[in-house]
Amino acid sequence: MAFEPPRRLVRALGENAPDGDDWLEKLPEAAHQAVALRELTVERIQVPGGRSSMVLLVRRADGSPAVLKLAPPRARPESERAALAHWGGLGAVQLLEPYVGEGVLLLERLHPDVSVRSLPEAKALLEAAGTLRRLWVEPPAGDEGAVFETVAERTGRQARAMRASAERDPDVAPLVDTALAARAELLEAPPEHRLLHGTFRQSKVLAGDRLPWLAAGPDPVVGECAFDLARLVRDRVEDLIATSSGASTTRRRVKRLAEALEVDQERLRGWTLFRAVESGVRARRVGRLQDAELLLEFAGWL
DSSP states (O other), X not given: OOOOOOHHHHHHHXXXXXXXXXXXXXXXXXXXXXXXXXXXXXXXXXXXXXXXXXXXEEEOTTSOEEEEEEOXXXXXXXXXXXXXXXXXXXXXXXXXXXXXXXXXXXXXXXXXXXXXXXXXXXXXXXXXXXXXXXXXXXXXXXXXXXXXXXXXXXXXXXXXXHHHHHHHOGGGHHXXXXXXXXXXXXXXXXXXOEEEOSSOOGGGEEEOSSSXXXXXXXXXXXXXXXXXXXHHHTTTHHHHHTSTTHHHHHHHHHHHHHHHHXXXXXXHXXXXXXHHHHHHHHHHHTTOXXXXXXXXXXXXXX
């Protein structure tokens, strides 16, 4: 079988590929080796797949279904491995093997084409929020916890990129200034220290056999819960933008999610603002202008 990476993955990784990165070129051979080492039978490559990894639907030697995931170092797969091991299947997809090869994870098979996003909006938010709550646990102590970025570290990198973009693109400077001020205030006294999914949204919550819904594809980070919940607030942003009540609906969503998951409403609003501006500025920087317009308009409502 030819292990050609999906176009979506090639396009996404190409947006921010560092000079000399040859991971995509080596991916087909790496996939062959990973499959052979585990004596797997490949059913198909998941298409369109994700933006940071290639996912193969496979069967193990005993015939049981599984997923083989291959990700480049810049996607932090070893951080994902550590988080999945720490969660132990509670609320998240289960890791099926200990460390075997860098950037390769063998995972429980979920139903990749069925996410909570397929549910009506109110039900989807309820199920997603319930799944997210189960992931918010104390991070591992000592060396085991050192593999995870903190919210301050991750958003610090993002803040530097946002400042640079604002210098080149004055149109986004006011929103960037507001988002950076919100971040600085939020980092002064975070209320808790939890292991977070990091990139949580409705499409990351997939139907399972072991449990009805399980989270997949974390980019884990350690920090306050409002940071994790913030990405969920803007789910289906294109639908929000398309309605005349989008701004008021967004504010109600912030209030409802904050109350349901017992996080401070203003902290959730602040992190939602920062994350929306960061995503919008990044999309604008790489030429995804339609996405950028949606995200920055959404951020303006906050």
